[in-house]
Amino acid sequence: MAFQVEADSDVRLDALVAQRAGVSRTQAATLIANGHVTVDARREKGAYKPRAGERIDVVIPPPAVREIRGEEIPLAIVYEDDDLVVIDKPAGMVVHPAPGNWSGTLVNALLGRGGALSRTGGAERPGLVHRLDKDTSGLLIVAKHDRAHRLLSGALAERRVVRRYATLIWGHLVEEETIVDKPIARDPRDRQRMAVVAGGKPARTTFTRLARFDAGDLLRAHLHTGRTHQIRVHLAAIGHPVVGDDTYGGGGGRKLVGLPPRRHFLHAAWLRFAHPITRRHVDLRAPLPADLREALATVAHDPSLRELDDPLERFGFYAEPGAGA
Secondary structure, three states: OEEEOOOOOOOOHHHHHHHHHOOOHHHHHHHHHOOOEEEOOEOOOOOOOOOOOOEEEEOOOOOOOOOOOOOOOOOOEEEEOOOEEEEEEOOOOOOOOEOOEOOOOHHHHHHHHOOOOOOOOOOOOOOEOOOOOOOOEEEEEEEOOHHHHHHHHHHHHOOOOEEEEEEEEEEOOOOOEEEEEOOEEEEOOEEEEEEEOOOOEOOEEEEEEEEEOOOEEEEEEEEOOOOOOHHHHHHHHOOOOEOOOOOOOOOOOHHHHOOOOOOOOEEEEEEEEEOOOOOOEEEEEOOOOHHHHHHHHHHHOOHHHHHOOOHHHOOOOOOOOOOOO
């Protein structure tokens, strides 16, 4: 890519490249150091401050092809047949390999199980129809062949896959049901985060309050779209971040609800869709894991919640909207 500097400024070359190329500041500095960035056909250091009229060329080399190895990692299988498998992903597990996480991912575990996986997503993302954040737990669909992958992806795009999450927020929503319809894109001030940005991709989430506690609300979140970090960004945008979410302002006070480090209270608990091949209705649920049961019992001041197999049932999480939910 190439662009021309429109006016003199006090912005360093590495910061400008990071902004315009959509990479991190560290990645921009590496590109500059390796000679992949030139200013009017000459090399400059990252600290150089470009002047008006100068042309900046950026060449981003293709990522190195890396073999992804299967690993024997236990997985919680919620559903499986010849066409797909649904996993209850634990918090702390990265979904697919990437720099800094080449092992221990869900993909490594899937490859370690053996068997077919669709190749639609590429060599580093076999079978993955959608994703969950590292510290979000819950249900995730994996396709075993390309046809199932294509049909499931189409169903997701057409909003025929119902995905509902349980989340605990700081503070209280004004209404029992809140719809957030705000576009999401990379945060222009921090490319590692997402944000509500004018001109971003359309994003819509419905939040239903299930319980009100002193510290905050227990919500059911229904995704109408599937943008990166959508639930977390939308809740932060309305001033009620997810409890434990360090990235979007909810990390303070984690100890008050007994959450472990880096864990946020977000769980993909309910998934419904028509089977891509048989068209049979599939309805799957993943009870809250132990760490979130503990946090919920703490914030609710109700020790009995720790002993329930699925405390979400007590709060009407699985009731259909309009049917007493």
